[in-house]
Amino acid sequence: MAEENQEMNMDDTPHSTPALVRRSSRIRASSSPPSETYPKSLSSDASFHNPSAEDDVLDHELKAPKRALPARKSKLAKNLNHTNGISFDIAKAMRPVGNEERLDWRGWVELESDPAFFNFILREYGLKGVKVEEVLGLDDDMLGFLNKPVHGLIFLFKYREEEEEDEVDLEEPETCPEHVWFANQTTNNACATIALLNIVMNVSNADLSEAMTTFKEKTRGLDPAYRGKRLSCDDFIRNIHNSFARRLDMLNSDLILQNEFEKRQRAKKSSKRRKTTKNRRKKKDEEDPGFHFIAYVPIDGTVWRLDGLQRQPINLGDSGDDWISVARANIYERIVQYEEDGVQFNLLSLCQSPLQTIPTKIAQNLKAILAIEANLNITLPEWKSFVESNVSFDLNELSASLAVPRDIFDGAAIRESSKKILERGESDANFLLEHRQNLINDHEALQSSYHNEVALIERQNEEAESRRQDHTPAVFQATKTITEARILKELVLEMRKNGQMK
Numbered sequence: 105m106a107e108e109n110q111e112m113n114m115d116d117t118p119h120s121t122p123a124l125v126r127r128s129s130r131i132r133a134s135s136s137p138p139s140e141t142y143p144k145s146l147s148s149d150a151s152f153h154n155p156s157a158e159d160d161v162l163d164h165e166l167k168a169p170k171r172a173l174p175a176r177k178s179k180l181a182k183n184l185n186h187t188n189g190i191s192f193d194i195a196k197a198m199r200p201v202g203n204e205e206r207l208d209w210r211g212w213v214e215l216e217s218d219p220a221f222f223n224f225i226l227r228e229y230g231l232k233g234v235k236v237e238e239v240l241g242l243d244d245d246m247l248g249f250l251n252k253p254v255h256g257l258i259f260l261f262k263y264r265e266e267e268e269e270d271e272v273d274l275e276e277p278e279t280c281p282e283h284v285w286f287a288n289q290t291t292n293n294a295c296a297t298i299a300l301l302n303i304v305m306n307v308s309n310a311d312l313s314e315a316m317t318t319f320k321e322k323t324r325g326l327d328p329a330y331r332g333k334r335l336s337c338d339d340f341i342r343n344i345h346n347s348f349a350r351r352l353d354m355l356n357s358d359l360i361l362q363n364e365f366e367k368r369q370r371a372k373k374s375s376k377r378r379k380t381t382k383n384r385r386k387k388k389d390e391e392d393p394g395f396h397f398i399a400y401v402p403i404d405g406t407v408w409r410l411d412g413l414q415r416q417p418i419n420l421g422d423s424g425d426d427w428i429s430v431a432r433a434n435i436y437e438r439i440v441q442y443e444e445d446g447v448q449f450n451l452l453s454l455c456q457s458p459l460q461t462i463p464t465k466i467a468q469n470l471k472a473i474l475a476i477e478a479n480l481n482i483t484l485p486e487w488k489s490f491v492e493s494n495v496s497f498d499l500n501e502l503s504a505s506l507a508v509p510r511d512i513f514d515g516a517a518i519r520e521s522s523k524k525i526l527e528r529g530e531s532d533a534n535f536l537l538e539h540r541q542n543l544i545n546d547h548e549a550l551q552s553s554y555h556n557e558v559a560l561i562e563r564q565n566e567e568a569e570s571r572r573q574d575h576t577p578a579v580f581q582a583t584k585t586i587t588e589a590r591i592l593k594e595l596v597l598e599m600r601k602n603g604q605m606k
Contacts (some may be wrong), residue, residue: 149461178479198580201351207343211361212336213353215296216571217260218395221348222300223561224568228344230313232252233460239451242432254312256303256401257431258296260450261438263396263413277416280328284403285320285484286378288332292361297345298335302410303454307402315340332412350574400470402429407431458557466550467516469543469593475518475526476540484533491537507554 215221222236234255240246247254263537280286285305289298304310305320319338323331335341398411402423407430409418420430439449480487518526522543529536586592599605 147237186276189533193551197351197355198577199351200574200577201349201354204380205352206346206349207339209346209349209354209355210296210342211303211346211354211359212291212293212342213349214293215345215347216348217296217395217452218454220564220567221571222258222452223345223564224297225297225300225347226304227565228347229304229316229341230439231316233457234307234310234454235457236300237453237455239453242428242435242451247428250453251458254453255307256399258299258303258397258399258452258454259435259438260395260397261443261451263394270315277419278576280416282416284408284410285324286328286331286408286410286417287323287412288328289331289337289413291330291336293357294336294345295397295412297341297409298332298412299399300454301335301341302399302412303401306401309452316431328416329546348568348571350576352576402427409434458553459507462550462554462557463512464516466508466547467513467556468519468522468546469518470548472515472518472526473540473543475522476529476536476543479526480533480536480540483530483536487533487537491541521558 120490184366219236219238226234226236235251236258237250239250239257270460286302287298289295304312304316319334319341323334325335396413398409400407400420402408402411405423407420407423407427409420409431411418420434423430435451442449477487522539525535525539529539586595596605
């Protein structure tokens with residue numbers, strides 16, 4: 105995880121490309137706008153085609169969740185037990201949440217926008233060969249640092265419902281194309297996982313686990329809304345999403361959903377509208393929009409924007425030779441809309457894992473070195489006396505330390521650039537010796553990159569495990585202890601006296 109949050113500001117020059125984002129683990133994504141649990145395009149009056157009578161019926165009505173939140177009481181203060189001035193409910197809320205309780209909880213928590221957490225989730229899903237990387241900018245230089253190929257982009261921004269009306273020029277099909285796997289968001293706080301899976305499920309050569317392969321096959325023929333419903337009800341997917349859930353996260357999620365449920369119940373009982381359209385619009389504008397994740401992904405020559413709050417995927421046009429340029433244009437439009445508000449954005453990419461590509465590069469490099477040495481044995485038999493060190497390459501050692509099995513080595517082909525050097529070196533032994541040394545330097549760099557990536561995964565796992573530890577109970581107990589000892593009051597008075605607090 106980066107020690108510092110990197111921030112880029114919009115350049116005022118007319119020809120500059122808008123700088124993109126800063127990532128911060130403090131930025132959380134609210135999966136739906138605060139004023140609506142479901143988007144307008146998924147409202148209760150929408151009709152959906154259910155491909156199977158055995159499929160679960162999509163319930164558009166909110167129901168009280170199986171929750172961690174205590175039931176409300178009309179006279180709460182009179183029904184609470186107090187211990188040393190601390191209410192029973194507060195003490196209960198400060199307890200650490202056990203794994204069994206987390207698995208039994210049916211809600212979804214907000215997910216922080218951090219590559220370490222996304223990669224941990226991918227590994228828990230059993231996905232191989234891909235990783236999530238942070239994108240610090242959409243200019244060509246910054247994109248050049250991403251591992252190739254880039255399978256998709258995950259964009260985090262502040263959601264405004266009226267954006268649906270602003271994008272009438274974009275092509276939205278009446279039904280989801282069969283070759284596009286797209287799920288709607290049918291529950292709060294699930295947009296991060298939905299955006300991630302909307303990319304992963306469309307990667308043609310993705311190495312999916314058995315569980316994810318089964319889920320993909322079972323949802324292949326469903327409409328996006330039913331697919332999203334199945335996703336939100338899938339215990340395996342939900343429990344991994346909630347890996348980092350703390351008790352306060354769960355309580356907060358339940359409280360938001362309960363407030364929305366009670367709001368809708370009151371609206372049902374009301375026989376008339378108490379607010380004018382103008383007043384409703386004013387209240388809506390005053391509410392702080394929530395953060396929302398959407399995905400951009402190339403599928404069969406077309407770039408799609410997959411937004412779980414849209415009824416169908418959005419066709420952005422042909423991908424051409426550079427699909428990211430097509431996605432970049434749409435992302436820039438959204439950035440410009442918020443430029444005056446000073447809103448910060450976050451962009452992640454789903455790329456090929458270096459652990460997937462480096463072994464092949466090592467095998468290609470090693471084959472070129474061995475070919476050069478075979479050539480030197482003929483043209484300059486005493487060539488080993490001209491090199492500073494004789495480097496040997498043991499395939500068994502490479503297989504153990506760098507994951508270069510025999511089948512990868514046998515299947516690797518010498519690059520065209522190395523073939524041309526071999527042809528030229530048939531009459532120039534010195535040239536071959538020089539190129540051999542360059543290849544050895546490349547080999548050492550590839551080894552270093554591989555080990556660095558392994559170390560990065562270990563650090564991310566440690567970071568994810570640390571995030572799963574809830575220190576709130578310890579902080580609460582410490583605060584409670586110094587309060588009971590009458591130390592806290594003295595500390596506050598001393599800090600006020602020294603001007604450290606008001």
